[in-house]
Amino acid sequence: MISIKDLSKVFKTKDQDVRAVDKLNLSIDKGEIFGVIGYSGAGKSTFIRLLNRLEEPTSGNIQMNDQNLTGLSKNKLRIARQEIGMIFQHFNLLWSRTVFDNIAFPLEIAGIAKSKRVERVNELIELVGLSGRGNSYPSQLSGGQKQRVGIARALANNPKVLLCDEATSALDPETTDSILDLLVNINEKLGLTIVLITHEMHVIRKICHRVAVMESGRIVEAGDVLDVFLHPKEKVTKRFVDQVMGDPDREDSLHLINQNYKAGEVIQLHFVGENTNQALISELSREFTIDVNILHGKITQTQKGAYGTMLVQLVGDQDEVDRSIAYIKTTSVEVEVSPDV
Structure with a gap:
């Protein structure tokens, strides 16, 4: 055209x-x-x-x-x-x-x-x-x-x-x-x-x-x-x-998170399309011996479907945390470990 x-x-x-x-x-x-x-x-x-x-x-x-x-x-x-x-x-x-x-x-x-x-x-x-x-x-x-x-x-x-x-x-x-x-x-x-x-x-x-x-x-x-x-x-x-989607003070926010949530692992999840309806957090809590602390989340709609992000903290034995992250990677939800700016 x-x-x-x-x-x-x-x-x-x-x-x-x-x-x-x-x-x-x-x-x-x-x-x-x-x-x-x-x-x-x-x-x-x-x-x-x-x-x-x-x-x-x-x-x-x-x-x-x-x-x-x-x-x-x-x-x-x-x-x-x-x-x-x-x-x-x-x-x-x-x-x-x-x-x-x-x-x-x-x-x-x-x-x-x-x-x-x-x-x-x-x-x-x-x-x-x-x-x-x-x-x-x-x-x-x-x-x-x-x-x-x-x-x-x-x-x-x-x-x-x-x-x-x-x-x-x-x-x-x-x-x-x-x-x-x-x-x-x-x-x-x-x-x-x-x-x-x-x-x-x-x-x-x-x-x-x-x-x-x-x-x-x-x-x-x-x-x-x-x-x-x-x-x-x-x-x-x-x-x-x-x-x-983001936090205009994202750098300061992540700095505060790293200061206040030193235990466990902070990860960022990216949900796309139908995955925004996926009950991933409850699945993690059931399948692994970890605590999941939701720090921040947002979802928005585009012409091609929904898009969402979520910052969560995973607290527990490091092996169990690593297993839970590996599990997330097998799903269609994308995961970013220790997100930075």
């Missing part, structure tokens, strides 16, 4: 050249929700604007919908962009136009007949949950409602790809969740490919099938969301996973 090869963007300034995107390679499948996450300055906003050539690439190739976007003339690009919708962090609505007219605007530009425009806009108002608000102006809407207008407008020309540039970062948590639910619904109903960028791992966790982590203009890690949660390799990825 989308194939990106050696994509680069260099901004030239008086003092230096800034490489915002650096030889980036990525493949995004048709119909998936693909997340790109990174901290400020990672290059993710530049990257998503390169995808529809709002920014012109310095080098590289973007293949989308069987077209080489980087090789299109301005006229052909204008036509190709009708298949690429985009929503923005700050909505970018026309404040002098009603909800109806904001959504209709791309259809007007495309030369769609008025009767068909009215039909299409009414469909979209219903789809995004704004029934009865067609005559309202943006100033009369909440932030979530404004973003729903932005989503409807982006869908006006029946695009195949929807680009989301920090689409929820200006919203409160409850409104964010409602917008994310809407995006999932659109993805499932329309089979739309969605590419979103964010700095919030909660967004990735909730709706994305796969994720790429950006740092200094490069993709440093990518994969299925559940795999990235379970096995984050890069330090930046571990920081993002800790936003959802």
Whole structure:
């Protein structure tokens, strides 16, 4: 669906050249929700604007919908962009136009007949949950409602790809969740490919099938969301996973645990999918002559299933503790002995 090869963007300034995107390679499948996450300055906003050539690439190739976007003339690009919708962090609505007219605007530009425009806009108002608000102006809407207008407008020309540039970062948590639910619904109903960028791992966790982590203009890690949660390799990825699963003071917490729970062995368990329902702790207590002390635990849900972690202390004869750890390793629950940062 989308194939990106050696994509680069260099901004030239008086003092230096800034490489915002650096030889980036990525493949995004048709119909998936693909997340790109990174901290400020990672290059993710530049990257998503390169995808529809709002920014012109310095080098590289973007293949989308069987077209080489980087090789299109301005006229052909204008036509190709009708298949690429985009929503923005700050909505970018026309404040002098009603909800109806904001959504209709791309259809007007495309030369769609008025009767068909009215039909299409009414469909979209219903789809995004704004029934009865067609005559309202943006100033009369909440932030979530404004973003729903932005989503409807982006869908006006029946695009195949929807680009989301920090689409929820200006919203409160409850409104964010409602917008994310809407995006999932659109993805499932329309089979739309969605590419979103964010700095919030909660967004990735909730709706994305796969994720790429950006740092200094490069993709440093990518994969299925559940795999990235379970096995984050890069330090930046571990920081993002800790936003959802971890303890922001993990280093201090482990230090306190090592101070206060010197007896026995402290281990960290990782549960995935159906394993989150496994009664492992009670099994250990029954099968081995040890005491199991639960220190900390958390479970969360991703698009591919549940993921949980638990810190426990095993107290007893060392041979019995070692046997219990060996038993855990025979299950599908992953175990990390003496976890550190």
